[in-house]
Amino acid sequence: MKKYFFAACFATTVAASQLLAQGDPKATEVWSPVPKIVTPGKTAADAPSDANVLFDGTSLDKWVSTNDNTKPAEWLVKKGIMTVNKKAGNIQTKQSFTDYQLHLEWRIPKNITGEGQVRGNSGLFLASTGAGDLGYEIQILDCYNNTTYVNGQTGSVYKQAIPLANACKQTGEWQTYDIIWTAPRFNIDGSLKSAARVTVIHNGVLLQNNIELKGETTYIGAPSYKAHGASPIKLQSHGDPSEPISFRNIWVREL
Numbered sequence: 001m002k003k004y005f006f007a008a009c010f011a012t013t014v015a016a017s018q019l020l021a022q023g024d025p026k027a028t029e030v031w032s033p034v035p036k037i038v039t040p041g042k043t044a045a046d047a048p049s050d051a052n053v054l055f056d057g058t059s060l061d062k063w064v065s066t067n068d069n070t071k072p073a074e075w076l077v078k079k080g081i082m083t084v085n086k087k088a089g090n091i092q093t094k095q096s097f098t099d100y101q102l103h104l105e106w107r108i109p110k111n112i113t114g115e116g117q118v119r120g121n122s123g124l125f126l127a128s129t130g131a132g133d134l135g136y137e138i139q140i141l142d143c144y145n146n147t148t149y150v151n152g153q154t155g156s157v158y159k160q161a162i163p164l165a166n167a168c169k170q171t172g173e174w175q176t177y178d179i180i181w182t183a184p185r186f187n188i189d190g191s192l193k194s195a196a197r198v199t200v201i202h203n204g205v206l207l208q209n210n211i212e213l214k215g216e217t218t219y220i221g222a223p224s225y226k227a228h229g230a231s232p233i234k235l236q237s238h239g240d241p242s243e244p245i246s247f248r249n250i251w252v253r254e255l
């Protein structure tokens with residue numbers, strides 16, 4: 001039996017190299033592994049069939065308070081959207097993630113006040129590594145006709161990477177983030193094995209092109225890494241006095 005198997009393999013290899021020698025395009029066709037079937041949503045914003053829907057507009061069941069992750073997330077859910085509750089602080093997913101594709105929609109209220117960083121400030125932490133603002137933040141801010149430091153504007157990796165464009169819609173409109181996150185990897189001794197990478201698309205416009213992160217976000221000083229594993233996704237309740245922002249339609253596909 002084995003003899004026939006090897007003979008068959010040899011014949012196949014010979015056949016393939018003969019095809020290659022003849023310049024046959026079939027010689028370079030690959031037929032497996034076959035990619036899994038994923039049924040897309042009606043629009044690019046809708047969750048595909050294999051997505052984990054983190055917020056469908058009805059409840060915060062998949063979220064907890066960051067300050068105390070045994071407590072529910074106490075943001076306000078109404079008419080299909082969730083709105084930051086500044087008194088409740090940051091919220092994060094119950095589940096932890098490593099590498100993923102994420103879709104999220106956010107809206108700065110039309111009546112927003114303030115300027116610079118004090119104008120609809122929130123943030124998406126791609127991996128929450130602890131309470132408060134620990135982790136890696138993609139900035140959310142009203143940057144439509146609002147000037148601030150460029151490594152802190154919408155779509156920046158906060159204080160680390162300037163976005164390639166300002167693609168903000170008018171204040172009051174819904175906006176989309178589509179993000180691809182590759183988590184950092186660490187050696188057993190805690191040293192960095194490979195840096196985190198992120199791609200950010202805002203309203204269909206590329207802002208971060210698979211850039212390498214220098215470490216976790218810090219408000220003061222240079223970013224650096226400290227070892228961690230799979231982590232929750234976190235949304236920021238910023239302490240500024242401007243009106244709270246809203247979110248809807250959040251889904252993730254683990255990679």
Ligand code: MG
Nearest residue numbers: 121122123140
């Ligand atoms: Mg922020």
